[in-house]
Amino acid sequence: MTIAEAIREADRLKPNSFPAEDKLRWLERLELRLREEILERCEGTLPAWSPFGTGDLSRALQVPAPYDEIYVHWLCAQMDYYEREYEGFNASNAMFEALFRRFRNAYNREHRPRTGEKHYQ
Numbered sequence: 001m002t003i004a005e006a007i008r009e010a011d012r013l014k015p016n017s018f019p020a021e022d023k024l025r026w027l028e029r030l031e032l033r034l035r036e037e038i039l040e041r042c043e044g045t046l047p048a049w050s051p052f053g054t055g056d057l058s059r060a061l062q063v064p065a066p067y068d069e070i071y072v073h074w075l076c077a078q079m080d081y082y083e084r085e086y087e088g089f090n091a092s093n094a095m096f097e098a099l100f101r102r103f104r105n106a107y108n109r110e111h112r113p114r115t116g117e118k119h120y121q
Helices: 004-013 019-037 072-083 086-110
Strands: none
Touching: 004 019, 004 072, 019 072, 072 086
16 A cells, blocks of 8 residues: 555545645654564564655555555544544544554564564564
């Protein structure tokens, strides 16, 4: 999934007035969280990190299908939170957290932890 696809799908599901810059910042925060909490803890090399820019909308996000809906639920949760729609936030965030855990568990099953690091769930 690309940045543009995630934003387009979230906007389709939850029409809103948030600017693209906010959504880019939210996606960037999630990408950094995924790198820090999951991807960097396992063996293998990751591409160098570069911040998102407004011209980067075709950039591929890190989480592959079938877990890539994580981005849509994350964006919807952020929009609900900042709109003070807390029931919607709770539902969107629950979906996000479930996908986050499923992706983390699948990734950890398929990749070895870096040597010397504890790998707890």
